[in-house]
Amino acid sequence: MSTRPRVGILGAGQLALMLAQAAQHLDVDVLCAGRPGDCAAQAAPIIAVDLESPEEVRAFHDAVDVLTIESENVETSVLADLPHLAPQAQAVRIAQDRLFEKDFLRFNGVATAPYAEVNSLRDLHAALASIGAPSILKTRRLGYDGRGQVRLTHTDEASSAWAHTGGAPCILEAMVNFDLELSLIAARNTQGQIAFYPLTHNIHRAGILRTSIAPYVDPVLQSLAEKHMRTVLEKLNYVGVLAIEFFVSERTLIANEMAPRVHNSGHWTIEGAATSQFENALRAMLGMTLGSTRSQPTVMLNCIGTMPPESDTAPFANLHRHDYGKQPRAGRKVGHLTFPATETAAIALWQERLEILS
């Protein structure tokens, strides 16, 4: 009988794929709940599980040593009372809802932009009276890559903004005039050991992450971000990898959101850190000692819409190409490229090329 640990993932997209690839080095088996053509099929068996059926999710859970998620957008009712779930349902419930998330962060001493709950046009008018414009109306749930968000430049845009959200429960959030965006990724294992990665500098365009540069060296912000991260991890008794996105304004950190999983801004760790976020996520869940997060300066560029032809990337010896095997589609993350940060000319060239392809 095999003694290899088995990790089940609810989802089979690119995050599951990279977790499954990391599992291969660790002598861990990964099974993914998804459909046959999903990205993770390149590296792991795919099993059909109805993610809305508590019975099917329970049966999948019972067949593995640890069950995890690849997206926070799962029905948390199916996660209730699963003993071998990492992270726990409570963390997912908070991170999947922008209102719960901001309430939780504030309650724990982590600054956020001013925000207000909005369930009607009337609420939106009231929120605009206190928060003002520019501001952003965001659906509480199911947003990613800037979807489910409307920017208001004037308070008289309330009706059109509200119509745009289709009446979904929202929050109105003040626009932060930030200097830059950073994220912190950390892993916490079942014994409470925590490993922090260095801060990553993230550059977005049209609400989508384009470029991540790590490490962002700023000892003051690093220790402040780690303090916030430790608070969040310990309050939730969190197990797995957690990412927190921050805005930096006037040398202080304002939390934007958190992700209860491996994160796009940590993809550079595959080549740039001694232990990737994917390996540390598996180690954390399986109660293994966390690996070193010692890092080399690294840049990750997202491929949005389509991958560049292989013949174009092949001549760059220090370029690492990650193709998720997805069909091209406008606005879709289909892969990423990673470079040592010293390759400045190649990075500039590829930033421009990827811009044209997206």
Ligand code: ATP
């Ligand atoms: P992702 O899935 O990429 O994390 P998302 O859809 O969850 O995105 P957010 O992270 O809330 O959405 O927003 C995406 C980007 O939009 C942010 O990284 C930031 O660049 C910008 N943004 C969001 N909220 C604000 C704000 N309050 N002030 C200024 N910019 C903002």
Ligand code: MG
């Ligand atoms: Mg975000």
